[in-house]
Structure formats: C-alpha cells, structure tokens
Amino acid sequence: MTHNVAILGASGYTGAELVRLIAQHPNIDIKALSGERKAGMAMADVFPHLRHMDLPILCKIDEIDFSQIDLCFCALPHKTSQEVIAALPKDLKIVDLSADFRLRDPDEYEKWYGNKHAALAQQGEAVYGLTEFYRDEIRGARLVAGTGCNAATGQFALRPLISAGVIDLDEIILDLKCAVSGAGRSLKENLLHAELSEGYNAYAIGSTHRHLGEFDQEFSKLAGRPVKVQFTPHLMPVNRGILATVYVKGDAQVIHDTLAVAYADEPFLQVLPFGEAPSTHHVRGSNYCHIGVAADRIEGRAIVFAALDNLTKGSSGQALQNANLMLGEKEEEGLTMAPLFP
Template sequence: MTHKVAILGASGYTGAELVRLIATHPAMEIAALAANSKAGQSMGQVFPHLRYLALPDLVTIEEINFADIDLCFCALPHKTSQEVIKALPRDLRIVDLSADFRLRDPAAYQKWYGNVHAASELQKEAVYGLTEFYREEIISARLVAGTGCNSATGLYMLRPLIAAGAIDPDEIVLDLKCGVSGAGRSLKENLLHAELSEGYHAYSVGGTHRHLGEFDQELSAVAGRPVEIQFTPHLVPANRGILATGYVRGDARAVYDTLSAAYADEPFVVVLPMGETPSTRHVRGSNFCHIGVVADRRAGRTIVIGALDNLTKGSSGQALQNANLMLSLPETEGLLLAPVFP
C-alpha cells in the first residue's frame, strides 16, 4: 500500500530535505506540496537539485484536498504552524516540524516564544517527537511535535544519564555548535557569507535560547524534579551539522555503560567505542546520531559528545521516522541512507 503525503512549507530547507528522503521511500507518495510564497512554481525551480523528480507543483495550502492525504508534514515557521494546523481536518495525521507543539504547558510556550498559543487545545494531544523515547505514544498519535535540532542532540546525550542517576543533574554544561541551515532559509543579514564565514560566534547566551524550554520539560520529567542545564549554542560557518559537548559530573565508565545499554537496540543512535569522539562529517545527510564518551582528567568528571545532522536526524529524518511509525511502516524505511562523505 502506498500512503499519500503532503508537505506544507516545502520551499524551506526542512521541506526540501523531506522531499529528498521521501523520493526513494517505497511506501510513500508525495501527493501535494505547499509553499504560499512560491505557489505556481515547480519544486525544480525552487530547488534545482530536485529537478529530476516527478513532483507536483507548489500550491497554496488552501488548494490542497486533504481528503486524499494520509499524513501531512507541516514544515512551516512557528506561530504560523499552529494557525494552519488548527484549521486542518481533525482526522488528518500530522507531523509538525515547527516549535509550536513541543511544549506541553501553554505558559511555558508563552514564556519561550512570546505569544499566547493559538491552538492550546491541540497542545494536549501532541506527542513529543523524540522517537526513541516516545515510540509507543507516536504509533497511535494524531499529532506529533518534532523536536528542536539542538534539543534533540542534547537529549540523546543526557536523558538516559539523568533517568539512570548516572550523573548529577545540577552540574551539566552543554556547549553546542550548529551549522547555518539550522537558522532556516529566510534572508537574514547575519547569515550573509561576509558576515558569517571565517569565524563563529555564540548566541542566545545566558539561558535565553528557546530550546531550553524542551530541555527543562524533558529532563525535569525524567529526574522527577526541576533540572536546568547551562547551555550555550554557537553558529559555525558550515551548512549542516550539530556537535554538542556536554560536561557532567559522573563516573565515565558508568556514563558509557548507561548510554550503551540505552541505545543497544536503536537503529539510528550509535554509541562509539569508549574514548572515541564523533564528528559532524560522519553523520552528514543521514538519520544517525553518534555519541562519544571520554573520561576527564579530573576524577568523577566526564565529557559526552554528540553529533547529528540538524536537517535529517534533527528534523526531517526524525519526522519521517515518526511518520513511519504512525503509518505502521518499518521505522527505518527510507532512512538507511549512508552519510555523505567527504
């Protein structure tokens, strides 16, 4: 059986990444592509690297007949996404890639995103899309909220350790570097080549990054008490990839054994041999996350490093992984592409 899917926001980076992945999926057909600002154009015009595919032309959301759609990917900006999803048919299964349904508490959403949620009734039914930890809920979900790419990286590293009591939850420092595609495709002065290349910089310093809302929500839930990590993201002059370095208090062998056990049966999360560290080069364009553990020179201190592709495992690949579960398909379908190297 072939499932017909729609992609809303297909002219953005995550939309294009969804098309790239689904193009070779044996059980999905892209039946509709929406991009209001590019409506009437072909996908090949917007993204020439996809011109070889036979795809429907871009249309407005209002032009799509959702009665013919089995599942909808919503790759729209936050604030826009909640308004659109609220108006979609109530029986339509949706994977949202925006931030709009990640936070369960409406007050937390307002704190981190600065506006009252326009579809708070849907927040209650949305399932957080960190596949490896919410698999059973995702299978039966109608609405799945994709995680932030930064938060996904950190949560893969930290969540099992806090759940097992392997580290001190009050002493976590997470230093993260992200490629420029994590900022989206909109024109921004600070993303111009002359502004960004040949250097990198920290941003949202001091606990203001919106993905901290996800860290607070998820890590506090597994700890059974409030957990607040120190987190500083950096923008690096690379197109793709996230590398996060976590500094924790805990025995390195216990940390390694905990992560190895947590991901022993997971197809996409790979714990490297003890002492080996990951690189964004080794996960580029793939749905894999690599995690390394190294003992610090100070006793009782450990360094945990995670790497993933922000557009794939951090967003569109994760979305497809969740869609597979929702449609009762093999979870790895369409996602076992080898990383692109060099």
C-alpha cells in the same frame, strides 16, 4: 499499501529535506507541496537538486484537497504552524516540524515564544516527537510535535544518564555548535557569507535560547524534580551538522556503559568506543546520531559528545521516522542511507 502525504512549507530547507528522504520510501507518495510565496513554481526551480523527481507544483495551502491525504508534514514557522494546523481536518495525521506543539504547558510556550498559543485543543493531544523515547505514544498519535534540532542532540547525550542517575543533575554544562541551515532559509544579514564565514560565535546566551524550554520540560520530567542545564549554542560557518559537548560529573566508564546499553538496539543511535569523539562529517546527510564518551582529566568528571545532521536526524529524518510509526510502516523505512563523506 501506499500512503499519500502533503508537505506544507516545502520551499524551506526542512521541506526540501523531506522530499529528498521520501523519494527513497517505497510506500509513500507526495501528493501535494505548498509554498505560499512560491506558489505556481516547480520544485526544480526552487531546489534544482530535486529536478530529477516528478513532483507536484507548489501551491497555496487552501488549494490542497486534504481528503486525499493520509498524513501531512507541516514545515512552517512557529505561530504560523499552529494557526494552519488548527484549521486542518480533525482526522488528518500530522507531523509538525515547528516549535508550536513541543511544550506541553501553554504558559511555557508563551514564555519562550512570546505569543499566546492559538491551538490549545491540538496542543493537548500532541505527542513529543523524540522517536526513540516516545515511539509507543507516537504510533497511536494523530499529531506529533517534532523536537528542536539542538534539543534532540542534547537529549540523546543525556536522557539515559538522567534516567539511570549516574550523573550529578546540578552539574550539567552543554556546549553546542550548530550549522547555519538551522536558522532556516529566510534572508538574514548576519547569515550573509561575508558576515558568517571565517568566524564563530555564541548566540542566545544565558537564558534566551528557546530550546531551553524543551530541556527543562524533558529533563525535569525524567528526574522527577527540576533540572536546569547550562547551555550555550554557537553558530558554525558550515551548512549542516550539530556537535554537542556535554560536561558532567560522574564516572566516565559507567556513563559510557549506560549509554551503550540504552542504545544497543536503536538503529540510528551509535555509541562509539570509549574515548572516541564523533564528528559532524560522519553523520552528514543521514539519520544517524553518533555518541562518544571520554574521561576528563579531573577525576570524577566526564565529557559526552553527540553529533547529528540538524536537517535530517534533527528535523526531517526524525519527522519521517515518526510518520513511519504513525502509518504502520517499518520505522527505518527510507532512512538507512549512508552518510555523505567527504
């Protein structure tokens, strides 16, 4: 069975990544692509690396006939996304890649994103899109909220450990490095090559990074009590990738064994041999996440690592993985490509 999909916000990085991934899917056809500022342009002109594909011309959202669409990917900025989704047909399946439906509490959304939620009915039905932990709910969902890429990386490193009670929940330090594509495609002065290259800096320091809302929500739900991690993201002058280094209190071998058992049957989550650390090089352009564990020199402490591609497993690959479940397709369909190396 062939499923027709639309991609809203196709002129951004995650939209282009969705196109690249869906091109390998035997049962999904792209019927509509929107790009408000680039409406009327061919995708080949916006993204020349896609010129070999026969794709619809970019259009405005109100020009799309959604009666012909089975599922819609929404790759729009937060705030814009909730307004657009609220106006879409009520029976249309949607995978949202923005932040608008990730937080279940509207007050928490306003706290982290600075504006009241404008689509409370849709927020109430949204399922959190971390596939490996919500796949049963995702299968029956109409609206799935894709996670933040940083939030996904940290959760892959920590969720099984919190559930199993093998680490001290008050002693979690998450140090994360992320690529510049995570900031989107809009022009920003601090992301110009001359200002970003050959440098490395922390940002959103302390309690200001919005993905902290997801960590608080998900880790506290797992633990059954409030859990707050220390989290500092750093911007790397590279195009793709996230590397999380997590410092925890617990037995390193037990931590490794817990993760290995938890992810033994997961096709995209690979736990490395004890003592090995992953590299963003080894997951680039793929839907895989590599996880490593090493003992710290301080007895009773361990270091957990997680590496993934922020545009793929952290966003568009996760979105297609969720769409596969929603459409009754095999979860891995279109996503088993090997990483690019070097």
